[in-house]
Amino acid sequence: MTEKLSINIKIDGRSYPLKVDKENEEKFRKAAKIINDIVLQYRQKYQTSDPVDVLAMTAFQFVLKTIDLEEKADRSPLFDELKKIDEELGDYLSLRE
Numbered sequence: 001m002t003e004k005l006s007i008n009i010k011i012d013g014r015s016y017p018l019k020v021d022k023e024n025e026e027k028f029r030k031a032a033k034i035i036n037d038i039v040l041q042y043r044q045k046y047q048t049s050d051p052v053d054v055l056a057m058t059a060f061q062f063v064l065k066t067i068d069l070e071e072k073a074d075r076s077p078l079f080d081e082l083k084k085i086d087e088e089l090g091d092y093l094s095l096r097e
Contacts, residue, residue, distance in 0.1 A: 009028060039054050
């Protein structure tokens with residue numbers, strides 16, 4: 001059983017208490033730092049202090065990155081090619097019998 005830690009993560013000045021597995025603590029803190037860095041960039045770039053706008057744009061950026069990663073990880077063309085090769089090998093081997 002993994003040990004749970006109680007930590008506080010701050011995102012855009014607000015504190016969020018979380019219980020996390022001890023081995024995931026660093027990952028959670030790193031995620032919060034990345035979010036806060038992006039929030040700061042949007043605040044400076046668009047000169048807005050509206051936290052809803054800034055957090056919405058931050059979330060939008062993360063979803064775009066997730067979509068990009070999903071598209072890059074799309075393996076269906078690979079599977080289609082492997083299926084084609086398998087059929088060709090099957091045809092070739094059936095001719096040799």
